[in-house]
Amino acid sequence: MPEGHSLHRLARRLRRDLVGRPTRAWSPQGRFAEGAAEIDGDVAASSDAYGKHLVLGYESGRLLHVHLGLFGKMGRRRDPSAEPRGAVRLRLATDRSAWDLRGPTACHLITPGDLDRLLGRLGPDPLRPDAYPTPALARIARSRRTIGELLLDQSIIAGIGNVYRCEILHLVGMAPQTPGRATGEHERARMWDLAVSLMAEGASAGRIVTFPQPSTDGRRLYVYRQETCGSCGGPVTRAALGARPAHWCPRCQPEEGP
DNA sequence: CACTCATGTACAC
DNA sequence: TGTACCTGAGTGG
Numbered sequence: 691m692p693e694g695h696s697l698h699r700l701a702r703r704l705r706r707d708l709v710g711r712p713t714r715a716w717s718p719q720g721r722f723a724e725g726a727a728e729i730d731g732d733v734a735a736s737s738d739a740y741g742k743h744l745v746l747g748y749e750s751g752r753l754l755h756v757h758l759g760l761f762g763k764m765g766r767r768r769d770p771s772a773e774p775r776g777a778v779r780l781r782l783a784t785d786r787s788a789w790d791l792r793g794p795t796a797c798h799l800i801t802p803g804d805l806d807r808l809l810g811r812l813g814p815d816p817l818r819p820d821a822y823p824t825p826a827l828a829r830i831a832r833s834r835r836t837i838g839e840l841l842l843d844q845s846i847i848a849g850i851g852n853v854y855r856c857e858i859l860h861l862v863g864m865a866p867q868t869p870g871r872a873t874g875e876h877e878r879a880r881m882w883d884l885a886v887s888l889m890a891e892g893a894s895a896g897r898i899v900t901f902p903q904p905s906t907d908g909r910r911l912y913v914y915r916q917e918t919c920g921s922c923g924g925p926v927t928r929a930a931l932g933a934r935p936a937h938w939c940p941r942c943q944p945e946e947g948p
Numbered sequence: 949c950a951c952t953c954a955t956g957t958a959c960a961c
Numbered sequence: 962t963g964t965a966c967c968t969g970a971g972t973g974g
Contacts, residue, residue: 693955742956760956761968777967793967795957844957851955898955914955934956 692758694849695892697739698817700764702893704746704782704789705737707766711784713748718774718781725799726780729754734782741815741848743808745800752799755808759795812848816885817893823847827878830870837873838866838931841881850885854892856914856937857900858884860921865945866936913937 713734715726729752736747744764746754758764767788774781780791791797800808814821826846833840840846841855850858859866861884862877873881892898899910901920912920919926919939928937 696955757957759958759966760954761966762956763968795966842956853955935954 692742692760692762693851693854693889693892693898694739694741694815694817695889695898696896697742697744697758697849698889699893699896701737701739701744703766704734704744704764707787707789708734708746708782708784709737710734711786714770714781714783716781718778722780722797725754725797728752728799739815739817740809741812741844742851743812745805751802753802753805755796755798755800755804756791756794757796759793762792762794764789764791811845813844813846815848816882816889817849821886823882827875827882830873830878831875833870835870836866836931837864837868837870838936840870842932842934847882847885849889852934852936853898853911853914854885854888857888857898857912859936859938860912860919860943861900863943865940865943866931866938867945913939 711734712731713729715730717723717726729748732748732750732752734746735749738745742757744756748754756764767790770783770785770788772788774790777792778790779794779797782789813826814823829846830837830840837859838855841850841858842852858881862880864873864877888900897910901909901912909920913926914937916926916937918924919942921942922939924939924941926937927940928935930936
């Protein structure tokens with residue numbers, strides 16, 4: 691699940707649950723024992739998502755940075771004293787609940803300088819109200835890289851993952867191989883607007899839905915990991931683009947010139 | 949049941 | 962460039 695929408699949803703739930711409360715922290719699995727000890731008992735002050743990154747702030751000024759990666763999870767337990775199950779990297783518990791972090795790519799305490807550097811290498815996040823997309827869209831307009839690669843580059847736009855990339859390209863009718871510089875201004879603006887609206891819906895719903903609901907066959911996506919295209923019913927093509935498999939409909943998303 | 953693959957980085961080499 | 966992360970949905974036997 692963890693594209694940007696999941697992290698924003700998680701940040702909101704953690705904010706509701708943790709902020710303002712003294713929070714016990716420890717590492718049942720042991721791999722974050724020292725970091726957890728540093729924030730143990732601290733009062734949580736903020737919970738924010740930036741693209742796919744989660745940052746919890748504490749009243750002491752300490753900052754906890756989490757990136758879930760591909761299969762990291764952070765799940766809520768109602769009973770704060772419930773026994774952790776499995777490989778729990780970090781448990782955060784207040785008087786009302788506990789949160790268990792498993793399998794993250796990153797879980798570190800960071801300095802304000804680290805946070806600045808992190809934010810400095812992220813592009814605008816469609817889910818942040820202050821996001822300013824103009825320079826990012828201009829970079830796409832100048833780039834010889836493919837639009838499929840550019841949409842996954844977190845330093846251009848932060849928070850889009852493989853599902854949203856494929857779905858957004860379908861909705862604008864563009865093949866992922868299209869060079870950034872071959873995209874039109876209107877198409878670039880529409881890709882950004884789609885990212886904003888689709889990811890906001892995903893954050894509220896808790897899952898990615900791009901196909902109009904209710905769909906008769908339970909379909910939620912047009913092309914990502916689909917056999918047939920949700921628009922025309924034709925076969926969906928799958929091919930690695932950069933490191934990751936892209937899915938698109940060659941009929942609805944024709945390749946354009948360079 | 950065993951096995952593969954996945955919504956993604958981070959780091960070792 | 963390859964591997965770690967070590968979850969969980971889906972597939973096949």
